[in-house]
Amino acid sequence: MNQEAMSLEPQLEQEPDREAVPLDPHEMLYVPLRRRFTSEYVTNEEGRKELLIHFGYNEVSFDEPDLFAFGETLIQQDQFMAGSATAWSTGEPYAWERVKRLLEALLGEEFLTREPPGKPPTESEFHRRLMETEAQRDAPTEPLWWNPDCPQVMERLTGRPLELGYLETVLSVHRVAHPALDAEGRHVGEMNVFPDAMRMKIPTEWRMCQYPGSRYRNEALMNMTAFKAMSRYWKPMMQGLLDVREEFLRRYPLLPDGRWRMGDLHALACDVLALPTLLLMRGNAPVPNGTLEPVLSSIFRVTDGVRMVLAYLLFLPERPMPYDTPITPAELYRFVEYGNFFVSGRGVCAGPQPMVEELFATLMEGKPVTGAPPAVPEWNADIPAAVDYGQLGLQLYALQFNLWSYMCRAYEVIREALLPVEDEPGSVLSRLRERIERDWDTLLPTRLEQAVQRDWAEARYIEMFDRAQRGMRGFREDALVRLRDVFTPARDGMDARTRTLLRGLLHARVGALSGTRRNALDTVADAIADFLAIERPVLRALDDVQRQVNALLQRPHPERKLTSEDLALQHRLRVGTFGVLPYLMDVFREEMGIAIEITEATTHCSLVGN
Structure with missing residues (x-):
């Protein structure tokens, strides 16, 4: 899609x-x-x-x-x-x-x-080039998996190890299971594995789509291997969706007219993805990599497409659809068909229209499975915990991505301060301005350089964060955490000291300045300090939610504090993907020789090598 x-x-x-x-x-x-x-x-x-x-x-x-x-x-x-x-x-x-x-x-x-x-083609030039690129891709020859090898895998991918107990803070729960292998030897995320560096080369049958509609004879082909697996397990898949849906609706009722809230449907999709993820990631008797039931991997694949469509619709301000926007199966299908969501950069959805409509009817209307009911699987008992895991994942997601929105605000302030400044070509200040401009170009596909996009996204994160807490088992109203409170910087002594320290370090790197150039550099320092003043309480909130995740999964919480460098691993994992974000602190390490790392309670800024 x-x-x-x-x-x-x-x-x-x-x-x-x-x-x-x-x-x-x-x-x-x-x-x-x-x-x-x-x-x-x-x-x-x-x-x-x-x-x-x-x-x-x-x-x-x-x-x-x-x-x-x-x-x-x-x-x-x-x-x-x-x-x-x-x-x-x-x-x-x-x-x-x-x-x-x-x-x-x-x-x-x-x-x-x-x-x-x-004569109707059976292949396409687009797919031929895709397969050529795939043949040349540097891919692992042995499976890489997070549980329990997260420190080694993360170091291989990013150059920095990370304890397993911080994984969901860095990698969204809905993506954690992507690189896992099921019992048929296929990645749960198929060709969409994230991060792509964990994706092995697995034989796949491809076919040009002959379904009427937006996919018809598209240059991107259908993955028939995954489709055949999905077809074999269709009835138990639909029953699994019904069971997760039933648990979700115990916590989040439908609108009075029986329609879904768009945000709730997105949350349900995330909770469905959380079920196989929980089985793979729990500390007590996790499902070994390579043995996950194909029913669960197939459920993951079809539901992830639903999640992606809804996430796109929720975060698109040109088509205003806040969390409570009603949606029906017919409307969802229309969005998918007319929005070209059946088509992706690597393939088109292989499910014919009747199967897609049945998926939507099952997920949204509770359409019963026909024929004799399938046997109740063992993992059915894990569904309540999976819904909790999915809701905790949404809280982490809202915290993570709203923080990056604030980072883009800091980029905007820094860019506006540096644009009018003239300096000698090759000077430190000139290199900084050029780097910020390159990063700004990288931001453009995300649209987070636009204030309207950032404001709209924050409003959706606020709704998502609040709603995700209310559906947790054991939720108490007096324990509700509000996202706006998390993103309200504490103007304390540390904030003032950080601002002064950053000004001094920047001036030490650039040298004596006066007038416009000095004011611009002070604005840069203040913009970094303002972002750090927000990032510190966000790190605390992320650590609190991650601690709940670890308790749910019955695994230890890391003894050391979560740092900004840990959180920045998300950007390194996304290098090469659409919408990758630069990390602001990398700019100052690489261009200014200033290292900045914080925890919820500390800020460390120093000249590299000092």
Whole structure:
């Protein structure tokens, strides 16, 4: 599934931007990928009815009622003579000049072609290149797994060891199980394993998708190996989803009209993922790597797609959908189909529409499994603990990612301070400004350089953090922790000392400055100090939640304090992925020779080598 869906809505009644191709009414036209077309009627912002035709990432909009018949007829054709389209009207025939403009625009957008389609392909250039890259990829030849080898694995991946008891603080719970192998020898996360450096090369059967809709003959192919496993275990998978759903609804009731809150559905998906993760990660009798039931790995794979779609929708301010936004199975399917979430950079979803709809109906409406009920598995008794684990994971997720949003705010302040400063090329200050600019470019795909995105995301994290606590077994209202309180810096003596110390260290590295350059450097120091004043209480809150995770999983909590360097491992794990964030403290170590590391109670800043 893909989270970067874009749309194009050409105004077909206007001249296209590119020069129109002359068209003869006797010319034969072809619709090469007709089965990829999907259509719907919507009401636009002006309150008028529109016909939208979706074609991959493109859309064509018909907002004139007399053209609705034209659009509806168009998507039923494999080929037609251009002039025949004048008769697609339900009333008087369309004028040829009008139809000609429409068809020329569609040719320009490659909805139509003049050439008849050749033999349907079975492979694609895109997939061939993907497989070439895969063949050259440096991959482990032996399984790497977190439990109990987290310190060694993390050091191999990032250069820094990490105790197992801090893993969920660094790696989101919904991603922890990705590199595990199931009893069929396949990664739980299949091709989407995170971090990718833990993904082995495992033989996989690929096939071009022939399902109608956005996936039809896409250049990214279907993973048939995973699909065949899912098909074998479908009924016990659906029963497992029903059992997790039942436990979740004991804690979080549906809306009065029976619909789901979008945020709750996202939380349920995370709790489903937490079930196999808990079995693999618990301290007492964990499921050994390579023996996880394929029912559970298949449940994980199909549900992770649901989680990704909902996370995208929740955090997109252009389409405002806060936590309590109602959602139905039909609406969820529409978002997936028309948003191109069936398509990812490595493959397309292999589940046909009836299976996807059954998945949604089971998860959201409690659709019962047909036939004789499957045997109750042993792991059914672990579902309540898994829901707790998933809710704790959401709390850690909200704390982690809201902190990185605040780090991006610090980047913005530093960048604005340095942009107008002129200094000698190659100087320390000039190198710092250039590094901040490079990092700023890295931030752009995340959109966290935008205040509106940061503010919207924080509002969702606040809802998520609060709601996740309330569903925990044994929750008490007087123990509720509020995210805004966590992110309120304590203006204490340490904060003032840090600010003074950072100013001194920066000036020591840059040398004597005056005027604008000195003020800019002080602004940089203050921005770092302000971020550290927020990061310290966040580290305390993360440690508190991680301690609950460790108690739930029956494993020891680390004796030493969680540090900012530990937390920064998340950025190193994400290198090479879409939306990777730079880590601000790395900038000052690498460009200024200043090392900064904090715990909830201490701040250590020093010149590297001192």
